Amino acid sequence: MGHESELSHEGERMISAPSPEKEKSKRLAGKVAVVTGSSRGIGRAIAKALAAEGAVMAVHYCRGRDSADEVAKDFERAGNKVAVFQADCSRPEECHRLLEQVARQLGKVEILVNNAGINRDRSIRKMSAAEWDEVVHTNLNSVFHCTKAVLEPMIARGWGRIINIASIIGQTGAFGQANYAAAKAGVIAFTKSVAQELARYGITVNAICPGFVDTDMISNMPAAAKEAVKSRIPLGRFGDADEVARLVRFLCTEGDWITGAQLNINGGQFM
């Protein structure tokens, strides 16, 4: 079990020290990676996959401090250098503060996974402007602000990986999800534009579009609705967060000639 030493400045908490021997053979050894929303769900699985390749991990949470600490302690046990950061990514200034703190504490960010996201489902007739704004700020605007905050150091280094977790809903739309679908479609279009701008600097930018993945996000779906969705998935089941994480790991370790892609991982639900 690792120890936790609180660093008092700016809310950052360093959880562990590096283990150079273990990191040597790993493909992301020493690379600083940030996964927004890595306290649970898909983000947690992604952080785990990158940490397993030796990345220096910035674990990020908004409200789930305890689960973020738990994630970080797992990495610490495995010998990773890791620190935990809090930020509400729906707020531009917090996105910038988050990435500044990571750079100051762990080093310049080379891998950014924009994963943090929420849903506030309601039909358009009932959806409030606040529900629209909250989803667009958290799921789309945060991607812009976090990307902006890591860009210049990545350009200076001539290498970077930016991976945006979009959604099948951004490709197909869905009843009751106008806010979520619009934000995720925006993420896909943002990805394609920024990929064109940044390729010359050795930075790839890709979007992953998962179908239904078993996490807290879909835990409130009524059982009948879940069965109805499953019946439309050719591979007959929901996805697992680790399956999405493996795709992110592939993009970071072997995806050198992939940029501007929207990668479907959805059991065949949308082709």
Ligand SMILES: NC(=O)c1ccc[n+]([C@@H]2O[C@H](COP(=O)([O-])OP(=O)(O)OC[C@H]3O[C@@H](n4cnc5c(N)ncnc54)[C@H](OP(=O)(O)O)[C@@H]3O)[C@@H](O)[C@H]2O)c1
């Ligand atoms: N699950 C699916 O079926 C599915 C399908 C397609 C795409 N996705 C996308 O995959 C991503 C992860 O989804 P998930 O299923 O893993 O969701 P989840 O289990 O609900 O986890 C959401 C994560 O986002 C963080 N978060 C929420 N609001 C935030 C905010 N304002 N600022 C910063 N972080 C915030 C949460 O942090 P705290 O817990 O610390 O607050 C948590 O770590 C999302 O972008 C989602 O849209 C999910």
